Amino acid sequence: MSDVVLIAIEVVEECGRFNREMGSIEEKIDLESDEEIPFSTSQGTRKVHSFDFETSHIGSHAALSTSWIFKKMRTAPLRSVYIVLIKAKINMLLPFGPLAIFLHYLTGKHGWVFFFSLLGITPLAERLGFATEQLAFYTGATVGGLLNATFGNATEMIISMYALKHGMIRVVQQSLLGSILSNMLLVLGCAFFTGGIKNHTKVQEFNKAAALVNSGLLLMAVMGLMFPAVLHFTHTEVHFGKSELALSRFSSCIMLVAYASYLFFQLKSQPNLYSPIDEDTEKIEEDSDEDIPELTQWEAISWLAILTLWVSVLSGYLVDAIEGASESLNMPVAFISVILLPIVGNAAEHASAIMFAIKNKLDITIGVAIGSSTQIAMFVIPFCVVVGWIMGQPMDLNFQLFETATLFIAVLVVAFMLQEGTSNYFKGLMLILCYLIVAASFFVHVDPTKDND
Template sequence: KNGMIRVVQQSLLGSILSNMLLVLGCAFFTGGIVHYEKVQVFDKAPAVVNSGLLLMAVMGILFPAVLHFTHSEVHFGKSELALSRFSSCIMLIAYASYLFFQLRSHHNNYSSLEEEGDGNENPDEEEECELTKWEAIGWLAILTAWVSILSGYLVDAIEGASESWNIPVAFISVILLPIVGNAAEHASAIMFAMKDKLDITLGVAIGSSTQISMFVIPFCVVVGWCMGKPMDLNFQLFETATLFITVLVVAFMSQDGTSNYFKGLMLILCYLIVAASFFVHMDPKNSKNSEGE
């Protein structure tokens, strides 16, 4: 709404990077330490599907950036935006199809996985629900409203904080904000990994990244379109390359369906490299400044 397109793009990108590298890395690391004498396993099928969706998101984000930086647009400044809006609609269709695939047409695959996981445990040791469905919905509604109020203060404070701390806005948007924002995912992913429930851990970490890349980002483009704001999928080459490499690293880490503390350590170290990169990174000449020009 305030035309701070780059802050929106970088904070969403940071959430993806944080979930895939830091959250998943810490979960693998702590789970591997707690269950040091055994190999933790998870189902590969959902991980492969999520990796495919993440690569599709990279494709949707990559082409507008390449189109912009190669100056090969048919209508300069317009083709890039039009491509972003078209790709966003396609990505939303793909995400809706993924939900139908997961919850309806292939629901038995996921439910059988849960039954196998529960079969290894004592059936008498069932966890009690701490919240009813409507209590959970109520708390989500209250917290969502509260976060939306805090977001208004955040938008007003981020540029001043960058100047006073002498820290790039990109570092605050991509690294600091997502670490705080993903605190709930971080805690729950580690907790489930320590309980040897890695399928839920991957659902929290990689599933959240899939939701952001295939739903939240294209949805923001569509909302910006409705508001007359030039929100697009051109995340600049530096950010797009970072996302592409991150997706590849996580896809390779999860392809064998096992996890250990060393894999988690590698993901955490990769995130430190990403954080250091954004600390010394400065946006190129801003075509999308605070006025949305």
């Protein structure tokens, strides 16, 4: 009996000690927050009901946290779908992709299939750029810029692979040439123009050294494209039809080595050369506060895979309808390949470059526009030559004299625009007008030969 009494006394003492500790904890909570517990009116009653309150409080928090986790697990995919496929206004064009596929099998009218395929690919290209930008939050600025340029050119690469598989070598050459011209003249021009108007009270500056390195690579790409064309049209080949192809393949391997060296130079050797110019600390802090990722890393990777797959499906129907669309729409294949296809493929670069120029981040704008042109000229085009070599397709660097001369003049114009390290809306307007001249030229241009088509 005495043991029972001692045990009861110990239990009472432990309960008292526990109540005192819980009371002190509640007093600290009351001092830190001015909230009152609804069912307690005095200190004494608060201590009496402290144990009941804490157990109910802990239980309610556990229930809330559990329900929040399950709710988060249920709503995360829906939220991701909303952000990628519904939130942006350009997603209104997404239904045109399935419509183009239905028209391909129901009507067979190539003009409509081509038109709706263009409309369907446009938002996919822009969403590819968005997913890449989201992934760049987790990879860093330099790697993010490289990813942006790479996946920004994913549409052109997929279209080129389909066209190359079907032996449409001229379509491949002209679409890649058009992508370079579109990025250098139209995308950069629109970015300079809108950025200059938005920030008309100050001079917009960018890293001149990085821009000149890209200009030098573009001139090297022009040299690689020019020699096979000159060799062909001067009829100075040792083996007619073979020396030109062999030179193209050798030059492509050299250009791939040069681009790999450029990446090593940019990412490892001298990354400080590509650092943005000094800005005010307050401005950087404001921008960092504004830029918050909307997708997680794995969500961005998943959407990149899904969007790339859907672009590849639509690209097949788009390539199949090019020649029929040229006849039904009464447009040259050169105009469709050089002007229309790149505008769709460069939708992501176009939107990103303009957005960054408005925010006075011209270094990123130059990286998106000129960096994308450099990647196409020094990587995508030589890569297509090597892939054509593997496929048995005679893909070469002879882009014909008209296209090669156009590229050479465009690179010179852009190099002169970038040499000062500043931009304004007038420079942007000149680049846009130059692109209009190029578009009009290809509208009246017809290939001298159709053998490769």
